[in-house]
Amino acid sequence: MRRDPRDLVRYTAGQRANHWIVGISFILLGMSGLALFHPAFYPFALLFGGGTWTRILHPIFGVVMGxxxxxxxxxxxxxxxxxxxDWKWIGRIGEMVDGIDEGMPAQGKYNGGQKLMFWLLLxxxxxxxxxxxxxxRTYFDFPVEWVRWAAVVHSATAVVMICLIFVHVYAAIWVTGTVRAMWYGTVTRAWAKQHHRTWFEEVTKR
Incomplete structure (x- = not known):
């Protein structure tokens, strides 16, 4: 891909690597977790060598992602x-969804939606x-009652997180020019000025 030398650096190589480690770990966790969650998703276990290996690898993926x-x-x-x-931006997110983003409040490096997503994922x-x-349970021995509640919390939270990640990925694809930031680390000046005007003004004044 040909890039303009005037493009703005949005992410360093280290930041991008960090992001992709989390992303890849999440995919592996999602597939292995779903395989353990319900028989309908058991075919995912075949990607990891079967049910036993899926059960072994799932928490290891979790440690890496964590x-x-x-x-x-x-x-x-x-x-x-x-x-x-940011809250004003979120209050007018309907305009953004409708493609009417000219009058949206100027945003810094991240907009209100991205920030809210960050804290929800955390x-x-x-x-x-x-x-x-x-x-x-291979390494820890908690009371059975704890394990039962943990299973409910873990499963419910995982479903919520999967939904949030779908929104995150969709939004990145939907806003043209966003994905390249995580591939190459740079964005065009036009993209920055349109979507993150405050950040654009900050980095171009340095």
Missing amino acids: LAFILMVIRFAKHNLMSRV LCMLLLIPSGIVLW
């Missing part, structure tokens, strides 16, 4: 603090990690 996600939170939390402008991880540890 550590990578924590690193991502450290990297991006400061950019995702909500402000009044909340999911805060529920998935401890409940997953309780369910990892």
Whole structure:
């Protein structure tokens, strides 16, 4: 892909690698988790060598994703603090969905929707990690009652997170020019000015 040397750097190589480790881990977790969740999804287990290996690998994928996600939170939390402008943006998200984004409040590096997604995913991880540890009976021996509740929390939260990730991926594809930021680390000046005007003004004044 030919890129303009005037394009703006949005993500470093390290940030992109961090994101893709989380993303790939999530896909592996989703497929292995669904295989363990219901017989209808058992064919996914064949991708991991069968039911036994799926049960072994699922929590390992979870550890990888958990550590990578924590690193991502450290990297991006400061950019995702909500402000009044973000809530105004969210309040007018219907206009964005309808493709009328000219009058949307100017946004920083992330818009209100992206920030809300960040915190919702973090909340999911805060529920998935401890409940997953309780369910990892190979190494931990918690009371049966804990295990039962953990199974409910883990499953319900996983479903919510899968839905959130679908929204995240769809939005990235829907807004033309967004995906390239995670492939190449750069975005065009036109894209930045249209979708993240405040951030555009900040980085171009440096």
